[in-house]
Amino acid sequence: MPFKANADRRHKFAKAKYKVTNWSKYNESLRRRGDVTVWIEESAAKAWFAPQNQRRGRPAKFSELAIETCLQIRAVFGLALRQTQGFVRSVFHLMELVLPVPDFSTLSRRADGLRLSNPKPRRNCEPVALVIDRTGVKIFGAGEWQETKHGTRIKRRTWRKLHLGLDLNTCEIVYSELTEDTVADPTVVPDMLDQIEGPVATFLGDGAYDGFTTRQEIAKRYDGVEIIIPTPKTAVPSPEAATAPSARDRDILAIQKNGRMSWQKQTGYGRRSRGESLMGRFKQVIGTTLRSRKLNNQRTEAKLGVAVLNTMKALGRATFEKVSA
Template identity: 40%
Template sequence: MSKAPAQGGRPKTRYRTRSWREYDKGLISCGNLTVWVSPELAWHAAKGTGRRGRPPVFTDAAIQTVLTLKILHHLPLRVAQGMAGSLIRIAGLSWRVPHYSTLSRRQKDLVVTIPSRPRGGPLHLVIDSTGLKVLGEGEWKVRKHGADKRRVWRKVHLVIDADSHEVRAVEMTDHWHGDGEIVPGLLGQMPKAGRIDTISGDGAYDTRGVYEASASRKAAMIVPPRRNGKPWKVMTTGAEARNVSLRAIKRLGRRLWKTWSGYRRRSLAGTAMSRLKRLGERLAARDPARQVAEVQIRCAILNTFNALGMPDTDARA
């Protein structure tokens, strides 16, 4: 297969999926409700926790399962309770169904489990951020008549495994926080025993704090310095690596440096953001703590879909 000429004379790379049959089965499995409910799931909480007060009836896994159905199918809490109850009856299980008020209360302090497949080799991570709307008019109304009400957004920061496309860390802030200052907290969510080879990000991560955080994990930072970036004179941790990238860009050019350094792999973060927004560009929760749980459950959904099947593609010249 050859490259078709594009505008400006640059050829356009074509990609071919080599595992289409397995990937097609994985896409079909994404609609299987039994993926989320299994008889082996720990549904009811253990009695006698030793804590004061009434012990919880349901485990965090049970609450996360029902909230997953809610977020996946864009359901109100009451409808999610009804769907979970019908699914439990179809499965022939004698489990109790969490009340919608219990779901709302537990979501605020829910410890969400984001599944990920174990990796034997070092990780190649890409990092980026995007916005999810909380309040405001729809995009069509704003385009036609302009915005006349308060619009509120939340900023979601993701760390993506470039090889498996899985979400490895997630953080949510308001729009006042910069991308670079969130990186130490994101890397803190990664297991200390796991080896990180490279971390890729755009120019917003060209800060000393980001380079120091990556150097603490012995990872190479692949970040294009800003257009007006100057060499750092104070040789702090990671400053030499940043100055090397700056000299390489001046010598090779920014476009060639992106190919040579592997920076173009960072586009996978944009793909993950697009998949995240397919679950909804608006957050249903209004409380910040519940919004965090909602975003984490979305990430758990994406990782579960990845485990069901991912395309194996290659570029054809």
């Protein structure tokens, strides 16, 4: 990932070319993404109804797994809630399953605070090589077009921040969080680390995560973790840099001595581009706009989108080899 200050000279360097080496398997994985049996398993039908409980009030009819299955179908095929109800009903009819389907109002109501099923345990026991990034996703309401065309004042909050964490070893999304646009990026790091199972060997993030608090939180949780975060141009070493330099001090001194491009190559900072690719994949497959109107429902919708991407990745992914520099 070249430094942005050199963007005007980027055309002088030949762009590397890659080719896919497993087209047959990759094509089959792409076909299976539209296979209904992938998204509606027999285990979901067996646990379709909610277990009995002793709480007061009307008991729930459908289990959380049933609601999650329907909402996943909605995310995969891009359906509205009413069309989701009809789609699942027709699938059950073809499967000869006599099961009721949650109506659209039930799906909307139960999505608020829905507890998603636990993801499958990680098969790879290696420490996580974590790269984090965030992007903006739009929410329901008037957008820029109405403001530009009609001069109408739009709502103050027209988008949310989606924070994602990718394991570079397995290409699995190990962390996701949806916040309001006013939430600072470093403040979500503690909650992010709480969601990650196992040790973290490498932490990659852009300059927005630079700071003593963030680095201290990461180093306190994981022994020997490699923190790769670029420092701003105005950063200066601490007073202890000459006698007991910290990791941040060493980064600042290396950038001042050899330049930012050299520091990026030495630390492997270019791997962070895969986090940006993840954001593009989320928007391409799931969408750029959240359909839910309440924040809790939007958080559920975002986590369901992450679960869908992880399932698609498990079906198979492309492998590449470099063919030219």
